Amino acid sequence: MDYKIMHRFKSIDGICGIFCIMFSIFYLLASTNIHKSTVVTLGAEFMPRIYGIVLFILSCVQIINCSRNIQVQNTATEARLEKNDKRNVFLTFLLTFCYLGIMQIVGFIIASTLYFVVQASLLSSIGSKRRYGLLLLVGALLSIGSYYAFHTVFHISLPSGLLF
Amino acid sequence: MDNFIIGAQAVLNLPSILLIVIGIITGIIFGAIPGLSATMAIALFLPITYGLSPTQGIVLLIALYVGGISGGLISAILTHIPGTPSSVATCFDGWPLTQKGQATKALGVGIVFSFIGTLFSTIILIFLSPILARFAIKFGAYEYFALGIFSLSMIGSLSGKSLAKGISSALFGCMFATVGIDMIGAVPRFSFGVQSMKMGFNILPVMIGMFAVAEILKAAEESRHPLQSETIKINIKGIKGFGFSWAEFRSQWSNGLYSSLIGTGIGILPGIGGGIANIIAYSAVKNKSKYPEKFGSGIIDGVVATETSNNAAIGGALVPLLCLGIPGDTVTAMLLGGLTLHGISPGPLMFTQNVDIVYGIFIALLISAVLMLLIEFYGLRAFVALLKLPKSTLLPGIFIFCVIGAFGVNNQMFDVWTVLLFGGIGYFFNKIKMPTAPFILGFIIGPIIEVNLRRGLMFSQGSFAPFITSPIATVFLSASLLSLVLSGIKNIRRKMDKKSI
Structure with missing residues (x-):
């Protein structure tokens, strides 16, 4: 992995985007276990799927934005997570x-x-x-x-x- | 006027006044300690009112309600941990003011505008309640759905630098709110076979975790820093009155009125209360402001917006309770319990059959507002003196109360573990610079949107048309669209300005 890509994923926005993508995939997979109701128009799984899909799309947008805005000099400082205890x-x-x-x-x-x-x-x-x-x-x-x-x-x- | 005299006769006696004083002080303590809330105070005192007369019982509960909502500002301003869900947004500007050494001013502003909010909504309750109650019952599933969407559209002003992160945070809130039994079809969701998770997450432990535990973890991170001070330096000497000037008060007059209207309006709608009112009022005032970029840096405008609106929601929430017998939130649901405990059925007949109780409540609200102002004014310097305690002692002490509060929600350890889970999430959110306020908004609004969307579709037999054709819903949906477009334009402008610099 070259220097730029490494920093892209070390930056806070990159970490945030990856975390959101992983969580949305996990959430969408877990939503497949929800029992589908035939009685009501929209089942219990409807909104979780909407949330999961929207979060997935937003995470992709965040990662794309992150890679577009990348400036190696700035990223080096941004990527450095605060060195606290x-x-x-x-x-x-x-x-x-x-x-x-x-x-x-x-x-x-x-x-x-x-x-x-x-x-x-x-x-x-x-x-x-x-x-x-x-x-x-x-x-x-x-x-x-x-x-x-x-x-x-x-x-x-x-x-x-x-x-x- | 005769009715007021009847109400005054019922309330203006020594035992009732003493009960109001006890209620206000206890309410402030419950509101100020994160984890203990106004709801809990009323729930705990409800059995005690059984031994009192109906008027005395309801007067005590009203005082607890007013004190409990107002008390939340103390910990929000002094420790960055909201005492109640109604004071979440008070942290945004209250805490930065404390860090600047202006805790007294922040508290003073919060106290005075809490009083104004309560007073405003009480006046509305007294004179306009029947009209407003008739309007409130026009809200059905379509209107609530649209209102939920409108509330979520406020995320733009809570998102900080990144709108995408703000929306993602709100989505996380909505997602965690889906855990538990589905409210329409009674289907378990995301419980992973754990019995306790079928009940879902309660807002109180979620909020405690996101703010209190995250704050402790942040303090732990900073404690080893050699330059880190354990206490915040506050100069109390020379501060007069409430700690702010008459000019500052006048500059906030329109802001207070605007927030009072928002708080009362939101309070009136059953199912939505101070927890949402404070966030929406903060966002609305920020959007309206000439200097929105200063919000969050420690300006009194933010404190005024949240504290006026959350207290204004009190009178608002009592409108549907007294006029229709419909509780607006969990606190008014308990008040309903308190009234029925004494054989009183709230509703239109109450205004003719129980005049002493109805007007007693109005008088009690007014007296509670005044006493709250006085008690908090005299306690102002004592509250600020709390900052002299080192953080290392104060935060663990607060967390012990948070544990009690979380445990007290359902008398089970699951809610206490929830605090730790959301504490971890809150800390992680801070690290990845994801704002936590939209999470709380999403957690509260998510179920309202889902339930009303599905309920509406059941009424309309699967058609989305009524969601757009209902006049009230159309207004809210249009306002949401406008709010999002404006947020988008602001974001683009900000980026262009940055580029040009």
């Missing part, structure tokens, strides 16, 4: 996943307290002092307070887990 994003996503995953096992209070402490540490900037004791206290108070407020006053049964 991707590791921290991944860890945050993983932490949220674990938080929701363990909530039903350990309960809302424990899971939320742990989440609060770890997430706050992840979000704090470089060089700032991390007071784990204080974070634990705030996290625990917030979790316990909100659990009881919603459980006793509003009767929302948040996962109780190990504690109850």
Whole structure:
């Protein structure tokens, strides 16, 4: 693949176009599984197909536009996705996943307290002092307070887990 | 006038006023915390009203409604996370104002114009409700379909630099809204055998994910930057009143009136509420503006448009409820429940049989609007002080409430997982520079368009002709076409200007 084409697909618009094409194909394929109704004029599969086809066409337009507008000099800067901390994003996503995953096992209070402490540490900037004791206290108070407020006053049964 | 005196006698007493104060404060808190909404506040308080008199019960629910819708602006402006679907568009200019150190001004403008929106729609409700209700019931499947298309045509002004990306984003919204049982034929779609997915995705977890989780992920990305400050610097000292000048207020007068009309108009139509009103008003004001390029950079016009319209939708939504017994949105559906709980059937007869309740509601709306203004005015500096909390503490705290809110929608973990899914999608959208507002618009409007298109075709036995021949539908479809053509021309002009530069 030559330099120009490589940059074409590395540019944000190119990535966006490819993602949209892939999603529209997946969506259109999945729409073939929708049960066709003979009772109503337009079945349940009608609108999903319209959406899928329109998105597919728009994605093609985006890719064509992207390749037309390509200017190697500009693309090199555009293509460079912002070099921020991707590791921290991944860890945050993983932490949220674990938080929701363990909530039903350990309960809302424990899971939320742990989440609060770890997430706050992840979000704090470089060089700032991390007071784990204080974070634990705030996290625990917030979790316990909100659990009881919603459980006793509003009767929302948040996962109780190990504690109850 | 006699009716007003009857209404005032029912509401102007200490217990009712106290209930309004409690309702407003609770509503603001529910509205301000992302994940908790006005709908949830009313749903949670509905059983409590059983022990109150009918007037007191409905007065409390009205106060929760007004406070809940207005409270959404606080988190939208201060944290870039909308408190309720009605304040999604408030983020567009509210957050940039906060970043510029003008959070007090943004909040002040939002509060005052929320008050004006509520007041305007209440006056309309009092004096024009029977006429407007008769107009609203003329809306059938063809008209709703056309209105849906018109709303979607507003994408142009929400798309940012690329119209194609804006439309794609709206299509994604429409696509995700198709997940679950089809509303016409009861056929499951895209559930992939997962039982919970048959219920589809609820707007609240979708919105929380797209905005709150995406914001946390963005903060995580930026947190390791050595120059990144954990708090936003705001100077509260020296700020008087609501934080904006009389000249600024006067400059927004026509904008506020225009947005009030849009909000009230959209609120009146059953099935469409503040969630759509704020986005449409924002787009309409931007299109009308002499400086549309400044929208999104932090100007008060955007905040005025969204906050006036979402509160104006309150009075609008009460028009079909009180006059016809038809709830305009989920909140008014709960209010209907609150009324029927006390043996009151909303409809034309209510104006003669339950004068105290009807005029009590009008008086309660007016009192709630004034109290909302006062409570939020005195809370203004406290809200802004929240920004002194470091982001690293504030965002995880907000997310815990988001989890509670998402869980509270249906008391199931599926909605909480939905938050994470849409958080990932929202973050990815930010990365590929795809705007998220059209996604939300598509997610809300998509089902309205689909259901009414299919329902209309069933009525017309497969003919598309009534979609064009209905006068109301024709007006909306023509306006949509015009809006798209104008957006296209603007895009071409912008590209030509760029080339010439």
